[in-house]
Amino acid sequence: MSLVSILELRHLRTLAALHETGSVSRAAKRVHLTQSALSHQIKALQNHYGLSIIQRRGQAVELTDAGRHLVALAGKVLEQIQSTERDLAKISQQATGSLRIALECHTCFDWLMPLMDAYRQHWPEVELDLVSGFHSDPVKLLEEGGADVVIGSEHKQQRGIIDHPLFRFEILAVLAPEHPLRAKRILHAADFSNETLITYPVPDDRIDLILNVLKPAGIHPERRTAELTVAILQLVASRRGVAALPSWGLKNYVDHDYVIARRIGSQGLWSDLYASTLTETASRPYLRDFLTTARNTCFATLDGIIPLE
Amino acid sequence: MSLVSILELRHLRTLAALHETGSVSRAAKRVHLTQSALSHQIKALQNHYGLSIIQRRGQAVELTDAGRHLVALAGKVLEQIQSTERDLAKISQQATGSLRIALECHTCFDWLMPLMDAYRQHWPEVELDLVSGFHSDPVKLLEEGGADVVIGSEHKQQRGIIDHPLFRFEILAVLAPEHPLRAKRILHAADFSNETLITYPVPDDRIDLILNVLKPAGIHPERRTAELTVAILQLVASRRGVAALPSWGLKNYVDHDYVIARRIGSQGLWSDLYASTLTETASRPYLRDFLTTARNTCFATLDGIIPLE
């Protein structure tokens, strides 16, 4: 127990991530460090305060009372810092510009809408827009100035473009509650052979289930499309077919027995979400703030998502 | 301008000190680092945000608008951290004990009283008391448990005792406005030879003016004592003699032309204030909090004090 406080923001960022993710190793990814680094950090804090901050609960980890105090502190403090950094951006006149968002992932509407509302408050000078419609070549869209950010599932290593990792999520098969496949805990490619697949109106190669599961297995089910997530769910519930959707948007519908959700493949079908920008856009404060806020709200509100990188 | 925030509490502590002390080198002492370290820190921040935080104003420095934003942030954040650390001390059941304060420096009442009121709120479980009266051997007082902290002007290197530096302050000669010596900007030992010196009722060797200025010069003026600072000032104003008091307590009286204050010797007469405790007491959270709070409030409220160490 040293005479001066060793606490640094690094620790608070770690604690916040720990709270968000519920595990040391996931938190480590969240703050771009190794699990070991976080373990050392936590140990240092515990020694310093003579208290345990986390407690192993089996292979997961749980915050103690002291840990929750620090997490609460982290929440407040990091929020205030973000706010001040926005002020600084305004002072340095880097608070204006355009942020036109193109969505490759239709379900992202769910979390993007409230985020945009909050963001508008913080950056009144930034021209915030959604670029609607499907775009075959998102990189081109960025380069030609049609959009400033593309939120999409695939990560392309291309010069001039930076892909900012957002998070990893699981895609679950969605079935009507009475569907014959309800008995299976896990669905495999073959299970889809006689089904109608209900998807958003995008090409085959933009649908993870088809690209990574069905096509490799040589299975080509019928397809039917709908624009909105609710519409897809409605079709599934009325037994017109099955769908594959991110786990996070399903909870409410599953809880109300409107549909049921099943894992796809023994490891599950996962997808990684990135926000891509031009390199020059990446350094703008308002873009960086958009990214951190996006990650923060997603990790706070979306169940079952996992940090990337 | 990196992609992630490099801001750490270290920076905020530095900024707060900079605000308190108004100079990089004084701030450096305040946070126990070198002037160079702080210069580097500030430069790193400025590069990171692409803004200047301080501006050289001659040989002093001034905070910019951005700097003030960060200082405001620092104030809030450091306060919240202190508060959480108090909570942690309560959780670890280290929030009880006694804090009996003995004062060697009579004027310290001025800042100690409001501090104690605030402190009592934060540490309701700590038995807070003032040990009154003059004590010839403060170390003995600590060892025998008569007090837990001694606030005094002298620094003794003694095992088992830790002297926590508080601050350095200037002692000014106080005269009646019409006093013949009013014409001199600086007073020297000889100027006191025909004066009556008005002091607190303590031995000669506890009065810095006598110990460090008059005695070495072989000058032994008459003495008269009073218990309270106001009483001393009243006697000075009514021309019963002159006094030597810390600069910080004089401002109000000087501003109202009740008395005038003059520097003693060309370099001024300075005194260092320490809070001494037993080594074991030093590690207790409630004592550490007392010290930081004391320093914080003193640097925030007392004019002309300088960090020590």
Add this chain to the structure above:
DNA sequence: AGGATTAATGAATAAAATTCATATTTAAAT
């Protein structure tokens, strides 16, 4: 002008945080 005080800077050093490699613990699977 000269001495003293303060801040800035670059290189050297010291300190620390992080990673690496591995052990340990717990849960799940067979």
Add this chain to the structure above:
DNA sequence: ATTTAAATATGAATTTTATTCATTAATCCT
């Protein structure tokens, strides 16, 4: 039960970073 997998903990090695040291530049005061 035994094995496998997944997670955290730990000590030593390493890298990164902060700080100091030594010096220069700028400013103030007499």
